[in-house]
Amino acid sequence: MSLNGWLQIVLFIAVVLLLARPMGLYLARVFERRRTFLDPVLAPCERLLYKVTRIDPAHEMRWNEYTLAMLIFSAATMLLTYIIERVQHFLPLNPQHLPGVEPILAFNTAVSFTTNTNWQSYTPETTMSYLTQMLGLATHNFWSAAVGIALAIAFIRGISRRETNLLGNFWVDLTRATLWVLLPICIAYSVGLVSQGVVQNFRSYDTARLLEPQKVTGTDGKVTTVTTQTIAQGPVASQEAIKMLGTNGGGFFNSNSAHPFENPTPLSNFLEMLSIFLIPAGLAITLGHMTGSPRHGWAVLAAMVVLWFAGVVTCYWAESQANPLMHGVDQQVSLLQSGGNMEGKEVRFGIANSALFATVTTDASCGAVNAMHDSFMPLGGMVPLANILLGEIVFGGVGSGLYGMLVFIILSVFIAGLMVGRTPEYLGKKIEAFDVQMAMLYLLIFPLIILGFSAVAVLMPNLGLSSLANHGPHGLSEILYAYTSATGNNGSAFAGLNANTHWYNGSLAVAMFFGRFLMIVPMLAIAGNLARKKIVPASAGTFPVTTPLFTTLLVGVILIVGALTFFPALSLGPVLEHLLLHAGHTF
Amino acid sequence: MVNGFGSNGSYMVALRRGTAAKKEAGSTMLDLVSILAIAGMFALGCLYVRGCDCLKEVRP
Numbered sequence: 001m002s003l004n005g006w007l008q009i010v011l012f013i014a015v016v017l018l019l020a021r022p023m024g025l026y027l028a029r030v031f032e033r034r035r036t037f038l039d040p041v042l043a044p045c046e047r048l049l050y051k052v053t054r055i056d057p058a059h060e061m062r063w064n065e066y067t068l069a070m071l072i073f074s075a076a077t078m079l080l081t082y083i084i085e086r087v088q089h090f091l092p093l094n095p096q097h098l099p100g101v102e103p104i105l106a107f108n109t110a111v112s113f114t115t116n117t118n119w120q121s122y123t124p125e126t127t128m129s130y131l132t133q134m135l136g137l138a139t140h141n142f143w144s145a146a147v148g149i150a151l152a153i154a155f156i157r158g159i160s161r162r163e164t165n166l167l168g169n170f171w172v173d174l175t176r177a178t179l180w181v182l183l184p185i186c187i188a189y190s191v192g193l194v195s196q197g198v199v200q201n202f203r204s205y206d207t208a209r210l211l212e213p214q215k216v217t218g219t220d221g222k223v224t225t226v227t228t229q230t231i232a233q234g235p236v237a238s239q240e241a242i243k244m245l246g247t248n249g250g251g252f253f254n255s256n257s258a259h260p261f262e263n264p265t266p267l268s269n270f271l272e273m274l275s276i277f278l279i280p281a282g283l284a285i286t287l288g289h290m291t292g293s294p295r296h297g298w299a300v301l302a303a304m305v306v307l308w309f310a311g312v313v314t315c316y317w318a319e320s321q322a323n324p325l326m327h328g329v330d331q332q333v334s335l336l337q338s339g340g341n342m343e344g345k346e347v348r349f350g351i352a353n354s355a356l357f358a359t360v361t362t363d364a365s366c367g368a369v370n371a372m373h374d375s376f377m378p379l380g381g382m383v384p385l386a387n388i389l390l391g392e393i394v395f396g397g398v399g400s401g402l403y404g405m406l407v408f409i410i411l412s413v414f415i416a417g418l419m420v421g422r423t424p425e426y427l428g429k430k431i432e433a434f435d436v437q438m439a440m441l442y443l444l445i446f447p448l449i450i451l452g453f454s455a456v457a458v459l460m461p462n463l464g465l466s467s468l469a470n471h472g473p474h475g476l477s478e479i480l481y482a483y484t485s486a487t488g489n490n491g492s493a494f495a496g497l498n499a500n501t502h503w504y505n506g507s508l509a510v511a512m513f514f515g516r517f518l519m520i521v522p523m524l525a526i527a528g529n530l531a532r533k534k535i536v537p538a539s540a541g542t543f544p545v546t547t548p549l550f551t552t553l554l555v556g557v558i559l560i561v562g563a564l565t566f567f568p569a570l571s572l573g574p575v576l577e578h579l580l581l582h583a584g585h586t587f
Numbered sequence: 588m589v590n591g592f593g594s595n596g597s598y599m600v601a602l603r604r605g606t607a608a609k610k611e612a613g614s615t616m617l618d619l620v621s622i623l624a625i626a627g628m629f630a631l632g633c634l635y636v637r638g639c640d641c642l643k644e645v646r647p
């Protein structure tokens with residue numbers, strides 16, 4: 001670890017916290033339909049959209065109507081993406097003449113991008129045409145992020161409103177999240193990325209002659225001498241911006257944000273990490289503002305920062321350690337090298353920025369990577385895995401992080417209520433049996449999908465194990481990571497696992513779908529139920545949700561729930577691998 | 588991010604050849620299965636919404 005590395009990490013979180021308040025207040029203005037500086041341009045567009053689609057913006061929805069609207073929208077867009085992928089060879093903007101995507105892979109990818117997961121079982125630059133990337137995938141990056149924001153706002157309304165069963169209008173929230181939040185930021189952000197060297201074009205791929213021809217073994221086992229290199233091009237910057245801001249994570253290129261055309265400089269790297277946390281951090285402040293308790297928003301944000309910090313310290317420490325099995329290699333930090341475990345990392349970014357990126361991308365449900373998580377030290381690789389296993393609530397995905405955190409808050413105040421023997425309350429709303437039932441349903445679905453599918457995969461040699469590159473605890477980590485990433489809608493991969501098989505494409509698609517939509521339903525049911533309730537005035541027995549004690553309890557509940565559920569699986573994966581590594585075994 | 592990265596060599600060969608994607612299968616049956624799977628999953632989601640709603644109505 002180095003002072004330089006720590007300074008960059010501290011600078012990163014300082015800027016996140018600095019931007020959280022203006023972002024949060026802006027989000028509140030947008031969804032409370034108050035005037036913003038963008039209204040002169042965007043309000044006419046909004047009115048036109050409602051007129052064309054015959055939506056009454058004044059109509060408000062109950063929780064189940066809101067949920068059904070979200071499901072219908074997601075189903076329609078998922079189907080659209082599937083069709084675009086299948087017929088891309090008939091469509092324009094395909095200079096490489098790429099064929100239509102296989103049905104099962106197209107199904108997996110459509111589910112993946114609809115659920116904000118962006119798990120990619122394919123190599124984008126050799127599979128998806130420019131039109132598919134733009135119309136099928138980048139649009140989903142906007143839609144799925146806007147859906148997440150809309151749902152979080154609906155939950156906040158459920159808390160802040162009283163004696164009503166209305167949570168807002170899904171179509172209005174979706175439109176405003178896209179027009180007022182995602183599009184304007186992405187336009188400016190894309191231009192910024194282009195200034196750093198991110199490409200934005202429709203050219204066919206370039207070919208460069210190699211200075212040193214390479215002998216390589218192809219997938220068919222044949223040795224070929226490669227004398228030229230193909231350099232993929234495309235409309236990258238426009239997709240890169242929403243990929244990070246919308247916590248989507250699906251790269252334009254195979255190597256994602258490790259590719260110099262996606263993430264060329266330390267500044268672009270900083271901006272990409274910052275944009276992952278920007279909206280989730282802002283939404284915590286929006287929560288405080290819209291519920292009339294700004295300090296509560298900061299208390300929730302503090303819990304997120306504590307959990308983020310624990311992750312980044314562990315990951316940075318683990319990756320700074322020398323690999324004990326690499327003898328005769330200088331792994332000490334110096335002015336000339338980063339030191340530590342540089343396998344699978346970009347020299348441009350080094351240990352600190354790789355560890356920080358890995359922590360940030362898995363705290364939020366982004367899934368973009370600038371280093372290969374599979375090559376991390378066992379405990380370093382455990383951090384991204386554990387971050388997702390906590391439920392993607394440490395900042396979390398755009399919107400989904402906040403509503404996931406709100407479910408944990410309900411559980412925390414319920415536990416606090418049990419401890420003092422009073423009916424638990426949250427911001428004046430009594431937490432009753434139905435709320436806790438739904439919260440438990442939300443919390444149980446997650447491990448059930450992850451552990452269930454992982455267990456089936458490791459017990460099926462012809463399905464789960466046949467495409468695994470590593471054996472032993474590392475192989476288990478690869479499978480566990482795949483289902484965790486899919487269910488948590490993160491989308492990052494541990495790699496080392498060829499997921500482009502019928503089994504993995506199918507089962508991961510189901511995991512992504514259930515991990516998104518089956519968890520949204522109980523969450524909105526809680527919101528609908530909370531909205532109906534009266535506000536109970538705070539009394540001496542009310543557990544305050546604005547204090548460091550609340551933050552501590554919340555962090556404790558999150559860690560205990562996560563540890564109790566997943567510690568056995570982690571101990572058989574990364575923990576065992578760590579112990580065996582120091583005993584001289586590698587996998 | 589992406590799975591199945593393979594070695595740099597195989598990746599470069601794939602890029603050079605222009606495509607690593609398998610040729611169009613043209614399978615109408617698999618298309619039908621995929622579309623039915625999408626419809627089925629969302630139908631399940633709608634039933635689940637109804638189930639959660641009912642749970643609230645019958646509670647004591």
